[in-house]
Amino acid sequence: MAERVEVDPDRVDGVADIAGDIRDRLSGIAGRARAAVSAGQAAWGDDEFGSKFADGDEGFVAGSRNMATGTDNLSSSFGNLVQGLTEAAQNLRLMEQRNTGRF
Structure with missing residues (x-):
């Protein structure tokens, strides 16, 4: 026989809130x-040394953009998690309501 499983929709909503906070922080x-990479005059200057540091596929600017894009993607994943958890909590409440009416 299977063990008893219990899910509290309020706690699922609580986890969704935490995931939403993480999503928002990652987006920020x-x-x-x-903003730091695109803000006016670059701190590394426009000489040869600065160009070696900042430019190219492995330079600071490309790396920063890649990092920002990856962080956006992670934020989006947390957004999807929030949506899934919220829908799950709603469905659990609805299922509980329907089942309660039968007994």
């Missing part, structure tokens, strides 16, 4: 990273 980090 990505935005700040983009």
Whole structure:
């Protein structure tokens, strides 16, 4: 016989809230990273040394953009998690309502 399984929709909503906070923080980090790279005169200058540091496929600018894009993707994944958890909690409540009416 299977063990008893219990799910509390309020706790599922609580986890969704936490995941939403993480999503929002990640989105903010990505935005700040983009702003830092695109803000006016670059701190590394426009000489040969600065160009070696910043430019190219493995340079700071490309790396920063890749990091921001990855962070956006992670934020989006947390957004999907929030949506799934919220829908699951709603479905659990609905199922409980329907089952309660039968007994």
